[in-house]
Amino acid sequence: MMHQPSSEAWMSMNRYVEDMAVTTLLAPRLAYFVAVARHEHVTRAAHELGVPQSTLSRAMVRLEQDLGVTLFARKGRTVALTTAGRTFLASAEQALTEIDRAAESVQQDADPAAGKVAFGFLHTLGSETVPGLIRAFRADHPRIRFSLVQNYGEAMLEKLRAGELDLCLTSPVPDAPDLVARRLDEQRLRLVVPDDHRLASRKRIRLAEAAEETFVTLEPGYGMRRITDDLCAEAGFTPKVAFEGEEAETLRGLVAAGLGVALLPPPAVPRPGVVELTVTAPRAVREIGLAWLDGHPDTPPVAEFKRFLLSRRGRLIPELDPSVG
Template sequence: MNLRDLKYLVALADHRHFGRAAAACFVSQPTLSTQIRKLEDELGVTLVERSPRKIMLTPTGQQVAERARRIVGDVEQMKEVARRSQDPEAGVVRLGIFPTLAPYLLPHVVPSIRRRFPQLELLLIEEKSDQLLARLRDGRLDAAVLALPVHDEQMHAEPLFEEPFVLAVPDAHPLASRGSITLDALTDQRLLLLEDGHCLRDQALDVCHLAGAAEKSGFQGTSLETLRQMVAANVGVTLLPMLAIQPPVAESPDIRLIGFDDPQPPSRRIAMVWRRSSAMTGFLQALAQLFAALPAHLLTLPRAD
């Protein structure tokens, strides 16, 4: 048994297809298939259920693959310790970020990251929060920018900033003329929300429960931009995170944005999360400081002209 074969098994577990797994490992399909067979012979068990249309891991195969993933991850961590001891600010960092934050935050922080760490190769992975956490746990990500809370004792969460929500309404809506509102104004409102799996949906539902609002039935958006267009089309109202309304995002003349004037206005707490066992902790703390240095004006409602 060698590390290469374990990597092949992990790739097969991820892709569930010999051809795609082989391509991910930069080997031919027969090579990968042969090595998986040898691994099965060495262990004396069947790891993979093979059929013409679908590849599945056996229950034993799944357990072996998860252990293999941890072993491969530990080896990569050892390599990372050695490399960063020579040049802590260079190399590859795999950073995850969720879809309702990534396109709105990254334009404001990536330039400063490039200036501060010119030798760094930052690989950005945009995915829903639960998938990012899964990738963090098995070593496929070095860190992720997530909304708190994160319930995992193996993870360290470094707070970055608190992002307020604003209410987006059509320009003809009864609330459109209000300069600000309290949560009570949402009572009996029906909000447009994202589909299941987006953390912003859960955050918006929490606000709805506090305010006595509810979800508008018959519609679930796939992105913030979809929600924005639906509001502009006078379909309903929605909550938008503050960064999603800041330049370079274009203003919409058909939408009015209203801030909250509560003692504790609705918001989400953003943090950078990484494994407590990570060999990159010192560097990731420095990287987190750049995200936390977001200019304060980006977290406030722009003044109306």
């Protein structure tokens, strides 16, 4: 059974519809009104705007009728603002200024040579990978600007859907009907243990050998948490989680303090106090993918950066794991 909206909801809805109706009526006439108000002369304003004088005169009459107030005191083709007209002029000029600023902003962002790309990426790609990518891209596009957002995968996908990001590097590679995603590369994951751990003398390990260990992991909802749980399940156990965090290097610190072990991508620089073991079974990797909103048109700078990233498939992040291969 459908619920009927409350009286308050109906009133709010009606006010919204009425406000939109008034805005639709007024918006096309604001520039006309401001020109007439500034010149205080219909003929000169019509000449500036490039419209017939009769058209401008009728538009001002209709504007006053729609508002239900007199904006001009008329003497032939000369006009003077009334008190209401002066009040309306201040807000009309402000509205047109904001529209001009918005138009200039979106035009600048879409400029092929100097536009802006809103780009999201995982925290673990922020130290080396993303700065290196942007440096390489800007060698040929030195004026393109970036708005950078670091976050976990699901949060970035929501920002894509909200129009706050143009592109994002994430893991796992998303599979959603409203998104387009391309696998670009993979990182081999390591089992990170304290340097005084019983396994610290090893170079390689099967993940099943860590079944009795206490793990520190990222929080549920993070891609690495899902990958950790899946790999442990494939190895035949459910990890005993002692601590959950939001950032990989914090987890390395917890490992160094002897609070557990962790499955993590390789660090940008070695961290003292831990040993990082190659996991031989199961195959412990995370895929890195590029995602964007399906059907969302790209501005020229976004299209160019997308082409650049796709061209680096298979060599996106080699610097993060020199032991691979």
